[in-house]
Amino acid sequence: MTATPSPLVLMLRKLETHAVLDAADRVAMLALPYTLRTYEPSSYLVREGDAPEQCAVLLSGFAYRQKLTGAGMRQIVSLHIPGEPLDFQHLFLDVADHNVQTLTRAEVATIPRTALRELARTRASIGNAIFINTLVEASIFREWILNIGRRDARSRLAHFLCEFAIRLDMQGLTGGEGYELPMSQEQLGDALGLTAVHVNRTIKSLEIDGLITRNRRRISFPQWDALRELADFSSRYLHLAQQRL
Amino acid sequence: MTATPSPLVLMLRKLETHAVLDAADRVAMLALPYTLRTYEPSSYLVREGDAPEQCAVLLSGFAYRQKLTGAGMRQIVSLHIPGEPLDFQHLFLDVADHNVQTLTRAEVATIPRTALRELARTRASIGNAIFINTLVEASIFREWILNIGRRDARSRLAHFLCEFAIRLDMQGLTGGEGYELPMSQEQLGDALGLTAVHVNRTIKSLEIDGLITRNRRRISFPQWDALRELADFSSRYLHLAQQRL
DNA sequence: CGATCCATTGAGGGCGATCAAAAACCGTGG
DNA sequence: CCACGGTTTTTGATCGCCCTCAATGGATCG
Known part of the structure; x- marks a missing residue:
């Protein structure tokens, strides 16, 4: 057919x-x-x-x-x-x-x-x-500029993780909870205006606080709302047709 | 007529x-x-x-x-x-x-x-x-992101000043040498992801090095090429029809 | 001539950078 | 299955750029 x-x-x-x-x-x-x-x-x-x-x-x-x-x-x-x-x-x-x-x-x-x-x-x-x-x-x-210009490393990383989660979700690419982050910490640093070393420490700090869990590069979000609040994340700037969050 | x-x-x-x-x-x-x-x-x-x-x-x-x-x-x-x-x-x-x-x-x-x-x-x-x-x-x-994410305060400010100069020039708004910066140091800081205090110190440092001269908010550029080099400025990203620089 | 905004300067502290090294992971091939 | 080189992650120690807090000085405008 x-x-x-x-x-x-x-x-x-x-x-x-x-x-x-x-x-x-x-x-x-x-x-x-x-x-x-x-x-x-x-x-x-x-x-x-x-x-x-x-x-x-x-x-x-x-x-x-x-x-x-x-x-x-x-x-x-x-x-x-x-x-x-x-x-x-x-x-x-x-x-x-x-x-x-x-x-x-x-x-x-x-x-x-x-x-x-x-x-x-x-x-x-x-x-x-x-x-x-x-x-x-x-x-x-524009939001990326705001993120790099005015948020500290923890919020900045959290915001990045939130955005990625929402965008994957929009395209129907999330298999249940969490996702595989397709980049090294070096690249993460290049995205966030940080060094790889500091990215590593920041990730760990989020993990210790229970805001994320990790297994290799797979990340999941046991406390999504708390992470979202730390990230100061609002999806308005993504202009989703139906605002899901 | x-x-x-x-x-x-x-x-x-x-x-x-x-x-x-x-x-x-x-x-x-x-x-x-x-x-x-x-x-x-x-x-x-x-x-x-x-x-x-x-x-x-x-x-x-x-x-x-x-x-x-x-x-x-x-x-x-x-x-x-x-x-x-x-x-x-x-x-x-x-x-x-x-x-x-x-x-x-x-x-x-x-x-x-x-x-x-x-x-x-x-x-x-x-x-x-x-x-x-x-x-x-x-x-x-995008260039703004690069500027905030990866350049230190001096280069960052210098880049901002260069961009503004070129854009004013493109629109035919420069009266001879230099221009009047239409913003406070607080606002400059908000543009550059810095604090007003640090903007003040950074401007002064450029001035001491002879890269700019100031009178109130009027800025001129006695060593344009040196400033441009410090700023790591290339006008490609402005997509000028005729690349003037 | 006070009120207000802005620029300037100083002192001290912290976040993130830098430098360096070890540990974990990965694909590859013996 | 293990040895391997290369990459990535992790950790420690130290440094420095920029922030924070605070106060003074200058400019402008009622």
């Missing part, structure tokens, strides 16, 4: 968490040309300075955006989970201003930028959906 | 720094309905939680975006100069996720959101220009 489902349905689902699309929109979007590719951990999908011609969508695995200072310090500026488009940020810009890298092994669908732009132009609702997606991303950037 | 120029030409000029518009686009944009209003310093233009119905454009004066932690700490997440649209970030979102406040007395043109959305829908090039504008803003957010 049905053909094998296009891997782009993942992106579709993501876009539909913030925008309304009709059947024709869905068909048009799933008709986009794409190529599949698998990347090893730490592969570059976009390099600062590149002229982006493709638009990558993450199908499985995790990725992040990253910038480097002249002195070589790394700052991760966002984290991406399966289903999220990675290159809308460059859809209309000629030169990439940051790097995009895989965190884990990842499957990616690559769509020609021109096809996507054409689709956005001809179907206004899809154009809107793409726009909304980048607006929500911008909102997450 | 010519009618009094619409105040919206300022926004038009801003959009045209990143996108190409034709004569018809310009006419259509200048035909947008708007109302003028003047705000006192520290007035709220948008409050977190609001349902934004208007889109404000800054005609004169300065403004900033800001978020607060539960504990009441403030983080400024962006700064805006005359000509910049302030509400594209909320054009397609139902609830504001941050506050927008004037820094100085400011004149603002307010455009109904529906009119702007309609214009973006019917004229693709204008829709693109608006999209590009938000993409560039997102890029500035």
Whole structure:
């Protein structure tokens, strides 16, 4: 009956968490040309300075955006989970201003930028959906700034963990309680503006207080509400259609 | 001969720094309905939680975006100069996720959101220009994260001063050398993730090193290249049409 | 000329960085 | 199954950047 489902349905689902699309929109979007590719951990999908011609969508695995200072310090500026488009940020810009890298092994669908732009132009609702997606991303950037600028290490880490939990949940990627954190403490530090050593101590401190439990990189949340309060976390900035928290 | 120029030409000029518009686009944009209003310093233009119905454009004066932690700490997440649209970030979102406040007395043109959305829908090039504008803003957010997360106070402040200089210059707002910083050291601290006291000491340290000179809030740059190097500043992330630096 | 806001300066403390090393974990191959 | 090199996590000790608290000085404006 049905053909094998296009891997782009993942992106579709993501876009539909913030925008309304009709059947024709869905068909048009799933008709986009794409190529599949698998990347090893730490592969570059976009390099600062590149002229982006493709638009990558993450199908499985995790990725992040990253910038480097002249002195070589790394700052991760966002984290991406399966289903999220990675290159809308460059859809209309000629030169990439940051790097995009895989965190884990990842499957990616690559769509020609021109096809996507054409689709956005001809179907206004899809154009809107793409726009909304980048607006929500911008909102997450703002909260990230607040988190790094004004919260201490414990709250900062807690906030990060909360955001990741909610976003995984939104995409239906949580298997019951907790999740596997797909990054090293070094990378966690780069995301939070801390050192790996201090991340380690901060995680342990949360663990000792019973706010999280850990097994390798698997984290769960026996006291979600307490963690959320410490994190000063409100999901408003994620612009969930239905505010679940 | 010519009618009094619409105040919206300022926004038009801003959009045209990143996108190409034709004569018809310009006419259509200048035909947008708007109302003028003047705000006192520290007035709220948008409050977190609001349902934004208007889109404000800054005609004169300065403004900033800001978020607060539960504990009441403030983080400024962006700064805006005359000509910049302030509400594209909320054009397609139902609830504001941050506050927008004037820094100085400011004149603002307010455009109904529906009119702007309609214009973006019917004229693709204008829709693109608006999209590009938000993409560039997102890029500035990312650099802001890097700045706060990974640079020490001196470089951080220097980077902020460089960015402001370049952006003023882009909009043709620099009268010769240096500029008047439209904010208190307290506000600078809130922008940089520092305390006002430390901002004071950091400014003085830049001054002692001869990297800036000050008179009240007027700042000039006798050693621009040295400051730029300390700041680790590259203008790539601003996506200037012609890279001037 | 007081009131208020802002800039400045000092003293002291703490959070997170730095440096260094050990321990745990991982995939690989003998 | 164990030996291994490489990565990641963990822990300790010390340092320093920036914060906190507090007070003074300057500027502006009724």
